[in-house]
Amino acid sequence: MEAKIRYLSYEIAKRFGSYKKREIIHLPDNSTYGQLLVFLEKRYRKITEQSRYEKNEKVLDSFIFLSDKGPLHRVRDKNIDPNDEILVAYADVGG
Numbered sequence: 001m002e003a004k005i006r007y008l009s010y011e012i013a014k015r016f017g018s019y020k021k022r023e024i025i026h027l028p029d030n031s032t033y034g035q036l037l038v039f040l041e042k043r044y045r046k047i048t049e050q051s052r053y054e055k056n057e058k059v060l061d062s063f064i065f066l067s068d069k070g071p072l073h074r075v076r077d078k079n080i081d082p083n084d085e086i087l088v089a090y091a092d093v094g095g
Contacts, residue, residue, distance in 0.1 A: 001029050003036050003080050008089040012063070016040060016088065017047050027080070034076030036086070037065065064091045 007013035065072040066087045
């Protein structure tokens with residue numbers, strides 16, 4: 001199954017190992033949003049271990065993951081809708 005991801009900026013994309021603002025992630029059939037979060041967390045950890053970014057930063061403290069169903073941490077148990085595009089943005093976007 002494919003999950004469509006859209007990063008709000010190129011900087012965010014780089015923090016998840018992507019060089020494009022939009023990408024498709026391949027996951028096993030019938031994957032849930034929770035499994036997608038685990039996948040993205042692992043990718044994020046791998047990149048932060050090799051970079052200047054804060055090593056102890058938790059992905060859900062720094063980023064928000066949104067789908068048409070709502071924030072992914074609230075719909076973890078639901079299967080990914082292949083028509084959904086998941087938006088990844090900084091959790092603190094206000095001033």
